Amino acid sequence: MEFDTIAAISTPMGEGAISIVRLSGNDAIPIADKIFSGVAGKKLKDAPSHTIHYGKIIDPKTAGVVEEVMASVMKGPKTFTREDVVEINCHGGLVSVNRVLQLVLANGARLAEPGEFTKRAFLNGRIDLSxxxxxxxxxxxxxxxxxxxxIGQMEGRLSKLVKKLRQEILEVVAHIEVNIDYPEYDDVEEMTHRMLKEKGEFIRSELKKLLQTAHQGKILREGLSTAIIGRPNVGKSSLLNSxxxxNKAIVTDVPGTTRDVIEEYVNVRGVPLRLVDTAGIRETEDIVERIGVERSRxxxxxxxxxxxxxxxxxxxSPEDEKLFEAVKGxxxxVILNKSDRPQKxxxxxxxxxxGDAKMIGTSLLHDEGVDELENTIASxxxxGQLEESDMTYVSNSRHIALLTQALQAIEDVLNGIKMGTPIDIIQIDLTxxxxxxGEIIGDTVQESLLNQLFSQFCLGK
Structure with missing residues (x-):
């Protein structure tokens, strides 16, 4: 499979110590050599793989110095994309790194699409889709x-489990095919409903184990959407800040200070919370506050x-009671704040x-009760399963959907066995x-899905 040579800035835009322009493709090194001037005229094409070299970027048209750089040379297939890769390390800054990128593009490279480096790693067999x-x-x-x-997913933890299950299924399907196409082979044991049931129950059990981690995995990936609600001036913004x-939210004794939704990510005992401090929910004549209340709802x-x-x-208050009604289900x-004052x-x-909701007493003014709250959320x-470092959490919505469909398909296999359906018909659901x-790891996936998935990546990754 051949591709053209792509290039992009692989570091965040803005001022920093270093910015990197990355090239990948068969012409990555020749293109870099057109604009790179090394010590004593040394060319990158003559450099050993996985080495870094000091030099200057020269504009071929003007012969003027554009940047002072370090250029890394990595020759395929021992690279992320399995293609030749050059990374030009520039001084950090919008102007300098863009000038280098423009020279690279003017000398034969194409601007990479979002996620195209990773897409090439997948298409060249360096990694699978998961x-x-x-x-x-x-x-x-x-x-x-x-x-x-x-990191566990990148190392192929989920891939190995999926490939193992697919191999189990493939062996059964092959066995059935041999029975159907070559019935005269007496040395091949005939696949029976009992044998197929044992295999189907094993596969169902493994799929259920994976799906049991889906809820936690999705929380790790996307964060737990957490809304802080209550009447005005009960301590919602203080809780967010704790x-x-x-001090993300303004804290005052004036009711209605928070007029809009304030959102912030926070790490609570390893659980990522997408924490939202809402405007106090109450009836109000203030137009701006009313908009905030509607957003809170x-x-x-x-x-x-x-x-x-x-x-x-x-x-x-009646407003408190209405909020209890609103959160049923x-x-x-429930956080009983201001516990340092006389309780009324x-x-x-x-x-x-x-009802069944957990209750915690806090004094956010004195930062009391927050540890108990964090432990409660984690539990x-x-x-406690979060500490099991070797556990595979299925976190991707696409993977969860495919595993759910696969579980349904294997349930159809087992139902077919129960009903005495011929094995060659049951084989359809097994396949x-x-x-x-296979769609999870990209063995059976459409190009349109690949384009959609990689379009969500960063430019230059």
Whole structure:
């Protein structure tokens, strides 16, 4: 498979110590040599692979010096894309790195599409599709645990499990095919419903194990959407600031200070929370505050976890009771704030309204109760399993959907066996299971899906 030579800036745009222009393709080294002037006229094509060289970038048209650089030469196939790769390390800065990129493009390279370097790694067999998707998961990871999960996926932890299951299915399908096409072969054992049932139950069990990790895996990848709600001036913004450990939200004694939704990511015991501080939900005549309240109600509907803050130093109000009604059916933690003051809230009524929701007392003014809250959140969603570093968490929505469909297909196989359906008919659902698992690692996948997946990547990755 042959590709043209692509190039892009692979470091974030902006001022920094170093910016990198990356080239990949058969002409990566010749193109770089057109603009690179090494010590004593040394050419990159003569350099050993995986070496770095000092020199200057020269504009061939003017012979003027554009940049002072270090150029890394990596010859395929021992590179990320399995093609020749050159990385030009420039001084950080928008102007300098763009000048180098423009020279590279003017001398024969094409600007890479988003994710095209990783796409080439996949198409050239360097990684499979699930490993390619894990690259983006690693970039977007918000906690150490999410990073570890992404690294495990990049190393092929999920791929190995999927390939093992596909091989099991393939052996059964091949066995059935031999029985059908060559019935005269007496030395090949005939596949029976009993044998097929044993294999089908094993595959179903393995798929269920993978899907059991899906909820936690998706949280690690996307973050737990967490809404902080409550009446105005009960301590919602103080809670946000305590969890984030920064003064992100304005805290005053004036009700209605928070007029809009404030969103922030926070790492709670390895669990990434997409934390949303909402405007206090109440009836108001203030037009701006009313808009904030409406946005708060929308956030509430989309939340995975709700932190309902109640002022323990005041009796419950009708507004508090309405909020308890609004969060029924959601994962909720009730936070009784201002516990350092004399308690006026009716605890029995709070317990009655909270139902199965967990309750925690806090004094956010004195930073008390936050550790207990963090431990409660972690235990609610991972129950200690997060510490198992060798565990494979399925985190990608596409993978979860395909595993769910594969599980349904293997259920159809087992139902067919139960009903006494001929084995050659059951084989259709078995083959379907094999194909669905193949889509996870990219063995059976359409080009349009590949384009859509890699378009979500960073430019230059």
């Amino acid at each position: 490993q390619a998707e894990a690259v983006m998961d690693l970039i977007r990871a918000k906690t150490d645990k999410a990073v570890n999960n992404a 969890l984030v450990q920064e 929308k956030v509430l509907k989309d939340a995975d976890l709700i932190l309902l803050v109640v002022n323990a130093a005041e009796p419950l 959601f994962d909720t933690i 809230v009716n605890l029995e009524r709070v317990r009655e309204l909270a 609610m969603y991972f129950e 379907r299971t094999w194909e669905l698992l």
